[in-house]
Amino acid sequence: MIVALPKRFGKFEVFYMSPTIKDIAKAAGVSITTVSRALNGYPDVNEKTRSRIKKLAEKMSYHPNSQAQSLVLKKTNTIGVIISELTRDSVKAAFSFEVLCGISDRSSELNYDIILFSTNPNKQMNKTYSDLCRERNVDGVILKGLKTTDPYLREVIDQSSFPSVLIDIPVAGEGVGHVTTDNVSGVRDAVRHLIQLGHRNIAFINGYKEAAICADRLSGYMLGLQEADITYDVSRVEDGRFSEEGGADAISKILSRHPETTAVVCSSDIMALGVMKELEQMGRVIPGSISVIGFDDISIASYTTPKLTTVRQEKYEMGYQAAQMLIDMIEGRNVKHKIVLDNQLIIRESADRLQKG
Amino acid sequence: MIVALPKRFGKFEVFYMSPTIKDIAKAAGVSITTVSRALNGYPDVNEKTRSRIKKLAEKMSYHPNSQAQSLVLKKTNTIGVIISELTRDSVKAAFSFEVLCGISDRSSELNYDIILFSTNPNKQMNKTYSDLCRERNVDGVILKGLKTTDPYLREVIDQSSFPSVLIDIPVAGEGVGHVTTDNVSGVRDAVRHLIQLGHRNIAFINGYKEAAICADRLSGYMLGLQEADITYDVSRVEDGRFSEEGGADAISKILSRHPETTAVVCSSDIMALGVMKELEQMGRVIPGSISVIGFDDISIASYTTPKLTTVRQEKYEMGYQAAQMLIDMIEGRNVKHKIVLDNQLIIRESADRLQKG
DNA sequence: GGAGTTTTCCGAAACGTTTCGGAAAAAGGC
DNA sequence: GCCTTTTTCCGAAACGTTTCGGAAAACTCC
Structure with a gap:
């Protein structure tokens, strides 16, 4: 879709704009409503027009604007990930990262994006947990690395109607679950x-x-x-x-x-x-x-x-399961609010029989 | 703010809703416009009413809905991070994670959120790079771990009007920069x-x-x-x-x-x-x-x-600088599109003089 | 005390969606 | 051919912001 006048974003002139639903409607000669309903699979649209609209949308590479969508649907398909020791210390980091990978993989499989908040006790003073969530309107949160003394933890427990899953902190309730290892x-x-x-x-x-x-x-x-x-x-x-x-x-x-x-x-x-x-x-x-x-x-x-x-x-699995649990909760499925993963003794060299004598 | 009727999100009843600008306006006895302009520091509002509104907003813990904001401003204050080898292989992971920490820290300092896309060549077939960006309306992207054969790379170069910075791939142009080490x-x-x-x-x-x-x-x-x-x-x-x-x-x-x-x-x-x-x-x-x-x-x-x-x-620094560069580009500041970081030989034990004899 | 200025405020449109309620068109039944 | 039912479509409101253009109110000045 080429628009007549370039719009300015910072110093970049954007000539090619994403087509909106309006553009598709115009091109297809139908109303906005019909495009929306066609694309979202509602039954009250003729199969012929539906396929015509679908093809057009494809050709013009239309993608619904997610901001607009979430504004009306009150659902962002986004989960927040709060890792409190998101630190440059690479040794500790590896653990969190593997968890993050698991979260990321499962989330994207289930069509959620993840937005990453790093935090520290200092930040937690300025901005409450719920502020963080509400401002960005995430549908739920996964928290890792929280200490029992972190202000956020109290909030998570108090506002338990907001879906959240904790990693390695055994709190469970209406909207909060946790995953840990045995x-x-x-x-x-x-x-x-x-x-x-x-x-x-x-x-x-x-x-x-x-x-x-x-x-x-x-x-x-x-x-x-x-x-x-x-x-x-x-x-x-x-x-x-x-x-x-x-x-x-x-x-x-x-x-x-x-x-x-x-x-x-x-x-x-x-x-x-x-x-x-x-x-x-x-x-x-x-x-x-x-x-x-x-x-x-x-x-x-x-x-x-x-x-x-x-x-x-199983760090990856922890993240994977956490994402699964959270999204289950968000989408209103019934779900256990506690997952305990198995772990396994890996026998290498640092433990052995005592040497005689 | 307590609303009269509970709304339903999945299985969760939310009684406490975030107040909107409308609520603040009503409470302050002014128009929506005035609240907006008061909070955003416009000069055409009386200092007395401004401070009254500010206090009220504070008390009611009002936070503007970012979806609504970005819908009209066409700016999400979000940057996408695409890490292509976001893998469970923990050895490689550590590197990427440190970079990510740098990105995260600098972004949050500059008031941007980061949303994390993991990808692999398979996914790149289904969804183009620009689809990814447009759907989520990120303001810019940082890419790491791309191979020269990855489809995304071509796109980044082609659509160079969209701000992006590459890590360790020396491409520079109108809207694309890179950071690497010497x-x-x-x-x-x-x-x-x-x-x-x-x-x-x-x-x-x-x-x-x-x-x-x-x-x-x-x-x-x-x-x-x-x-x-x-x-x-x-x-x-x-x-x-x-x-x-x-x-x-x-x-x-x-x-x-x-x-x-x-x-x-x-x-x-x-x-x-x-x-x-x-x-x-x-x-x-x-x-x-x-x-x-x-x-x-x-x-x-x-x-x-x-x-x-x-x-x-300096992996953390790479991320930090990448975020800085990207946000500079997004906000239209003039900026070098190439950053080469210093590195340093760390002398430990694995290299030494040959033993005589 | 009236015209001109400045200060302070507001109405309404716009952003891109979804969806309710209803209307037009087509099909069915006799 | 007329009434009923079904199919297919659409107008308009709503979500929560920002901002343009203008209006009311308050000052200034002679």
């Missing part, structure tokens, strides 16, 4: 594996108290011990705050208290990396003198020396 | 470093012919050799197709032809990983018997054994 069994499997390898003095490095997943993982640890009739000892557990340094600190604290420790499971691979670094500096050899197991299976895990044995989370 | 000097620095360490027989593993960045990197390799009066030998160069296996294949081919090779620079860290794996299997010790240098500095690079010496690309 944290209990993940850590239990790790502990079991170590026990099978002959370990009895097993430490645990968790994330932080405020995170829900960490409570579950601690349960998994306790469960694993219990199954082998090993008594749980709180002094064998430290929080590493999901950071490399935190992991390093934690392991040295634990080892000073319990030099007899022969194995440690960590609540994230990042912390496991810190642990390995620290152990190396202490002259301990892995897994000869001490075994290490991580959690997540980030890409680095298979490149370390020794390669890290870890519990793999 | 590929020539990056590789040259790597070669220089090796020469300073005493190496003379230096191989080069590139990506593939069709990629523009690879031509530059090859130039950098040749330049580095030339500066040391080493003659360029094409049989010391192989394409590794940016994959781990490709890197492994490449190094074994090169070594079979040139067993005297003592150092190799790779056009990506991924390939360097493959090279290191292959060399290990061949019983070669790095860097004792052969040195390896990578390109990118992905997170894994600092966790391998030995730690990978590599040319760091």
Whole structure:
């Protein structure tokens, strides 16, 4: 469609404009209404005119303006993705990105676009969660990386009529669901594996108290011990705050208290990396003198020396399922508001039997 | 604002609706026009009424509906981000993600939202690039990961009136710009470093012919050799197709032809990983018997054994600059359509002097 | 105190859709 | 041929903004 006068957008002159429904109507010699109804499959339009209109629309490469559509339909076919630690730290980033890929793939399959909000506690002061959603009129939101102390979380729970799904935060309600991994069994499997390898003095490095997943993982640890009739000892557990340094600190604290420790499971691979670094500096050899197991299976895990044995989370699947759940909720389908994904112990090199002698 | 009758969205009853400009007008006892002009800072409204309206808008937490706005303004304040290898492969993903973070940060600083399109050659058949943009009415696009064979690329170049910036593809024109890293000097620095360490027989593993960045990197390799009066030998160069296996294949081919090779620079860290794996299997010790240098500095690079010496690309900065450039173009500011970022050789452990004897 | 200016406000059209209610046209029935 | 039913179409309102052109009100000036 060539319009008579160029319009200006910034410094760009746009001569070729997208045709509107009006253009199609004119070209087809019918009313706007008829074009709309023809294209949207309503039964009250003659099949001949319908196909004529369809062909024309195709030829003129007509696409309905989504702004106009959503204005009247009150539906944007857009979901917001809020990732709070959208950070340049590439190590953490990889995890979120895989989740994002899953979200993106499923969304586009179901004909939703995703719009990405990055946020941080600072931003959360200025603009509330609902402002964010309302301004852009997203149909629903997926949130990842929220801490229990983040202001947004409160809002999500309060305004539970607005569809949202949380990743790794176990809140469920009218309009809010969540997807997470089976944290209990993940850590239990790790502990079991170590026990099978002959370990009895097993430490645990968790994330932080405020995170829900960490409570579950601690349960998994306790469960694993219990199954082998090993008594749980709180002094064998430290929080590493999901950071490399935190992991390093934690392991040295634990080892000073319990030099007899022969194995440690960590609540994230990042912390496991810190642990390995620290152990190396202490002259301990892995897994000869001490075994290490991580959690997540980030890409680095298979490149370390020794390669890290870890519990793999299906990150892509998490995003995929989150998108599915959210869109189900948006479109009013009945749906479980809680999805717990399986995970799997990936056995590599960092955990093994103790060397005799 | 409480409306009288609940509206239905899917299965959710929404009692609390966002107030519209009409609600504010009614509450303030003025016309819609005045509210709009008051809020948008026009001079033809009394300061008293302006502040009254502003307070009211604040109190009722009014936010203009962005769909309605963009419908009349023909501007969405949204930029599209098309990442073609938005894949679940987490190793490659990290790179794109960091770029994305940069884009996201700068965009939100400049008050743009980003909407994420993932694509693949298959999807590109169904929906053209311009369809994608027009349907969602994005103001501009950033594209990353496009191959020279991707249909979209042709379109970007053809419709150059639509603002777009490419990452790592050197196309510039009326409305299209690009940002990349200084590929020539990056590789040259790597070669220089090796020469300073005493190496003379230096191989080069590139990506593939069709990629523009690879031509530059090859130039950098040749330049580095030339500066040391080493003659360029094409049989010391192989394409590794940016994959781990490709890197492994490449190094074994090169070594079979040139067993005297003592150092190799790779056009990506991924390939360097493959090279290191292959060399290990061949019983070669790095860097004792052969040195390896990578390109990118992905997170894994600092966790391998030995730690990978590599040319760091500022991935976050790439995204940041790309967003800046695009928004400059959208808003009609004059701007350079080409940005070349510096990079830096990060010296770790995988490249060193040859061991005597 | 009236004309001219300035300040402050508003009505209405426009953006591109969807959809309700109804009207025109065609078909059916006798 | 006339009434009824069905099929096919359309006008107009609505969604929530922005903005043009003008009007009312308030000042200024002599």
